[in-house]
Amino acid sequence: MVTKAPAATGYVTRTPLLTGANPFVTLYDADGAPTGYASLWQIDWSTHGTGAVMVVWTPTSLRVVGDHPGLAAWIEEHFVRHFDEATALPSWPAVQARHAVVRLRVDPATGARAEAAGMAVSITGPLDARPFAQADFPLRGVSHGLSMQVIPCxxxxxxxxxxxxxxSPAVVRADGRPASSAVVTVHEAWSA
Structure with a gap:
């Protein structure tokens, strides 16, 4: 006798949004106040195209640049401004994405470096490499799927x-496991 498998309940199907890499860093002063934040993106595939994006915040400005301004605007509006790192900052003004050629190199063994429009970001000194996946990552009130390799630096x-x-970045080692506000991610994939 062949029995039918029970129907799955509660499973949510998802649509791919993007794949790529997203190095990021928050710098802090000696008192623990944020002095700078950068989110770098190498988009290998997305629903909005491919290319590199730099989002750089300081207490006096926010700059968003990319190879393709439409892609850069989507990354900033859909993702970056809603991440915990950005929402923890004292302000996040509205900004218009600008076109600039972004030179971004991501190397899991050494870190990441990006340059564009008078800005440069360097993230180095990998401390660990570990996989991360979350099936229900809330973003903008919508459940997203997220997976990546996380490399704290x-x-x-x-x-x-x-x-x-x-x-400088905040680096801690809880029970020997390093964590940092400077992170390189690779194999990053989002779905919704």
Whole structure:
């Protein structure tokens, strides 16, 4: 006798949104106040095209640039401004994405470096590499699927128009497991 498998309940099908890499860093001063934040994106495939994007925040400005301004605007509006790192900042103004050629290199063994429009971001000194997946990542009130390889790093800098943003990443080692506010992600995939 062949029995039928019970029907799955509660399963949510998803549509792919993007794949790529998303190195990011928050710098802090000695008192723990954020001094700079950068989110770098290498989009290998997405519903809005491919290319590189830089989102850089300081207490006095927010800059969003990319190879394709439409892609850069979507990344900033749909993802970055809703991440915990951005919502923890004292302000996140409205901004218009601008076109700029973004030179971004992501290397899981050494870190990431990006340059565009007078900005430079460097994230180096990998401390660990571990997989991460979350089937229900709430973003903009919508459940998203997220998976990636997370590489916390020890060092990071942000430079704007030749001037270094003060501060450094927060690095902790809880029970020997390193965590940092400077992270390189690879194999990042989002779905909704």
């Amino acid at each position: 020890e060092h990071a800098t942000i430079t704007i128009d030749g001037i270094a943003v003060p501060g």
